[in-house]
Amino acid sequence: MFIDQARIAVKAGSGGDGACSFRREKFVPRGGPDGGDGGHGGHIIFKASTRVSTLLDFRYLRHYEAPSGHYGQGSNRSGSAGADVIIPVPIGTIIKEEDTETILADLINDQQTVIIAHGGKGGRGNSNFATPTNRAPREFETGTPGEERSLILELKLLADVGLVGLPNAGKSTLISSISSAHPEIASYPFTTLRPHLGVVSVTEDQSFVVADIPGLIEGAHEGKGLGFQFLRHIQRTAFLLFLLDISEWSVEDPVTSLLTLRHELESYDADLAQRPFAIVATKIDSQGTGELRQTLQSYCESHQLSFFPISAVTREGLPALLAFLAQQVSNVRNTCETSS
Ligand SMILES: Nc1nc2c(ncn2[C@@H]2O[C@H](COP(=O)(O)OP(=O)(O)OP(=O)(O)O)[C@@H](O)[C@H]2O)c(=O)[nH]1
Numbered sequence: 001m002f003i004d005q006a007r008i009a010v011k012a013g014s015g016g017d018g019a020c021s022f023r024r025e026k027f028v029p030r031g032g033p034d035g036g037d038g039g040h041g042g043h044i045i046f047k048a049s050t051r052v053s054t055l056l057d058f059r060y061l062r063h064y065e066a067p068s069g070h071y072g073q074g075s076n077r078s079g080s081a082g083a084d085v086i087i088p089v090p091i092g093t094i095i096k097e098e099d100t101e102t103i104l105a106d107l108i109n110d111q112q113t114v115i116i117a118h119g120g121k122g123g124r125g126n127s128n129f130a131t132p133t134n135r136a137p138r139e140f141e142t143g144t145p146g147e148e149r150s151l152i153l154e155l156k157l158l159a160d161v162g163l164v165g166l167p168n169a170g171k172s173t174l175i176s177s178i179s180s181a182h183p184e185i186a187s188y189p190f191t192t193l194r195p196h197l198g199v200v201s202v203t204e205d206q207s208f209v210v211a212d213i214p215g216l217i218e219g220a221h222e223g224k225g226l227g228f229q230f231l232r233h234i235q236r237t238a239f240l241l242f243l244l245d246i247s248e249w250s251v252e253d254p255v256t257s258l259l260t261l262r263h264e265l266e267s268y269d270a271d272l273a274q275r276p277f278a279i280v281a282t283k284i285d286s287q288g289t290g291e292l293r294q295t296l297q298s299y300c301e302s303h304q305l306s307f308f309p310i311s312a313v314t315r316e317g318l319p320a321l322l323a324f325l326a327q328q329v330s331n332v333r334n335t336c337e338t339s340s
């Protein structure tokens, strides 16, 4: 099961209380205050990790609590600190405050960590309060409580290129022929039920990540088919590819399909509809008379859209498509570098 949203509650540990104690020893009269400090409470820390790929674990465990710090003791012994609780999450997880939906953290790099709830501070023991005029203070501090938070975790995969298409357009076949990702492939709609990422290596030191998401249909924005639930995974892609089936089995006119897809994206997120994109005509090894391909190509030419006819089976057209994508991705990365 692919889970990409979760609601959880976290509570950091409280600080331990400081101690109130006096040194009592034979032959040491009035030994003075020796109450130690309380230990700090454990933090709740989130850590991005490649070992986790979904938020599934949070379905089962929704409350996380870090241990409190120990209280201080006599002989100036400090209490031990509560251990931090480190929660692994997939790369691309966004952590939000539940009530306000404020973004607290966006974990985009492997091993990146963030403290989401701070542990309470340990209280000071009475030995800290001795002054020349008050050499036997009974004063000590209690530990402060740990932070508590209700959170929404949201996974938005990080990919450079997103594949958008109607069910059966050939998205999964394309990603499996250009990367080592192996999503299910079959001749029925909605074969793919969760997003897949694939890394495409262009040269030894140049690669980019492609995301295959489940097919979209007309009315997805009203919840038809699998609805919009997976579109959030292409929200962070820099470039979109619209895949259109022009084979002899295709039941719909590719231009109509393209307009449907564009309309659905726009209803979901106007920004996503502004993203640069190119058109890919799929399954050209079985294009019959080639009429659909011609229709689509003429449409792209008249609208000045980049057009790539491909067959993921014979690999025809793939080198040109990959070279184009590599160029687009590196342009975007250069722009990001110069603007940051
Ligand atoms: N002949 C031919 N068949 C293809 C090609 N690409 C995909 N197919 C076939 O088209 C069907 C659908 O392919 P998928 O890759 O599963 O399509 P999808 O877009 O991922 O479909 P969903 O996951 O259901 O949205 C499968 O039967 C594939 O074998 C191609 O280039 N040539």
Ligand SMILES: [Mg+2]
Binding pocket: 171, 172, 173, 183, 184, 185, 191, 192, 214
């Ligand atoms: Mg698929």
